[in-house]
Amino acid sequence: MKELVVVSGKGGTGKTSIVAAFAALTPSKVLADCDVDAADLHLVLQPEIRSRNEFRSGHEAVIRQDACIGCGACLVNCRFDAIRTVSNADLAWMFGAGIHACNDCDVCVRSCPLRSLDMINAMREASGEARKTAFVVDPISCEGCGVCVDICPVKAISFPERVSGEWFISDTRHGPMVHARLGIAADNSGKLVSLVRQQARQLAQDQNKEFILVDGPPGIGCPVIASLTGASLVLIVTEPTLSGQHDLQRVAELARHFRIPAVVGVNKWDLNPDMTDAIEAAAVTLDATPVGRIRYDRAVTAAQVAGKSVLEYSNNGVADDIRNVWAAVSALMQLDKPKANREAP
Ligand code: SF4
Ligand code: SF4
Known part of the structure; x- marks a missing residue:
């Protein structure tokens, strides 16, 4: 089974x-x-999703309001x-029923048929003043470091795995496809890339397919490294600009470092x-062999x-x-x- 990864130095x-055309x-x-x-x-391929799966990565802190003492x-x-x-009013709005701290609205005082102010004041004191504000975690900003979980004196902070995205197995008019969507502000895209490739390999084995055709991420960061390692061949797509030349150099050096055979196609070459x-x-x-030029065409x-x-x-x-x-x-x-690249200096 051969795996072709198509990458570029930038988006x-x-x-x-080009990947969609290769698919055809x-x-x-x-x-x-x-x-x-x-x-x-x-x-372009308008997949019909056959299986949808959660991608879990890292952890996030969640404060249990019923246990928090507001320290x-x-x-x-x-x-x-x-x-x-x-x-507390915002908290009730955010989390719905179950938040019962006093917000000093005064409705109990005005509506209590017994006018039992002593009791009302005792209840207000127990649930109210100290809890006029509540502590919550902003899930976008939480980096999942776990410090708050360790430091909380009453262990009021849960630390569940974070759902960071989804991955799918789908049918397209050009065959099966594995794809994914990383959640907003979620990280660990390298891990998700590895998961997508692993699932694609498994599918290819199960269905006895000859090739895996990968649309790789742009750049040279962790997701690109995750998409390149172990590939049979990498096609670097670039444009005829100074930045295109620079990006090509960076990706080609990356491929050479990991000893992945690399070839280059210049898109919109006639510009x-x-x-x-x-x-x-x-x-x-x-050591990246040119394999062709693709003209600019609307x-x-x-x-x-x-x-x-x-x-x-x-046509x-x-x-x-x-x-x-x-x-x-x-x-x-x-x-x-395929011809191996020379060793990285
Ligand atoms: S201390 Fe760490 S785990 Fe807790 S909320 Fe802040 S970033 Fe998240
Ligand atoms: S450390 Fe614990 S008890 Fe203190 S405010 Fe945070 S969650 Fe509440």
Whole structure:
């Protein structure tokens, strides 16, 4: 089983459009969208979800209001400013029924048929003044360090696993796909990328598929490293700009460091032919073989808007360019052992 990972030094280079087009060309494969921070392959492939699963990663603090005595130790010691004070009225609004601390609304005094002020005052004292404010954790700011859990004198803080996103196994018109969505402000996208690849590999094994085609994340950070390690081949998509050249260098060096064979495709090459020449020359020095150029064509954007891959939308020159790149890449993928990069210096 071979695994092709398509990456770019930054977003917006046309990587996903190329993966979607490859999906239309590859007969026996599982698709994996590892761009979990900004997944968009599903917009073109319109998957029908077969299985939806929670992605749990890290922990978050949750203050149990019925146990909290309002000492404020957690607020003082949280270095991420994730603990806030709110009024009891806000707390009741946030958490609904079950919050019974006194908010001095006075309704009991006015409506008590016995006018038992002594009793009312005793109840107000027991539940009221000390609890006019309550302590809550802002889940977006909480980094899950656990300091507040240790420090709370009455152990009023729970520390459950955090649901950081979802991953899916779906059917598309081009075959099965594993994809994911990281939650807002959630981290650990590298772990989610590894999970998506692992599930894609399992699916490919179960269904006896020949290829895994991965839409990788942009950049060179942890998610990219998680998407590259152990791949058969990495295709770096770049654009003919100075930043494209710089991004290519960074990703190619990363691939070389992990000894993943790398090839390069320049997208929209005709916007700057001189820069395309320079990028391909630089790629060779980084042991990344140029495998083709893809011209600029408005049909690519029009295809995205129509929810299709460019190969399904148009049969013009850009489709031929992509077919040529795929022919070069798939020829390399058929090799038992693609040429290994030289050792990192
Ligand atoms: S777990 Fe850490 S970051 Fe989260 S609220 Fe507690 S002290 Fe703050
Ligand atoms: S440390 Fe515990 S008891 Fe004190 S305010 Fe925080 S949650 Fe409440």
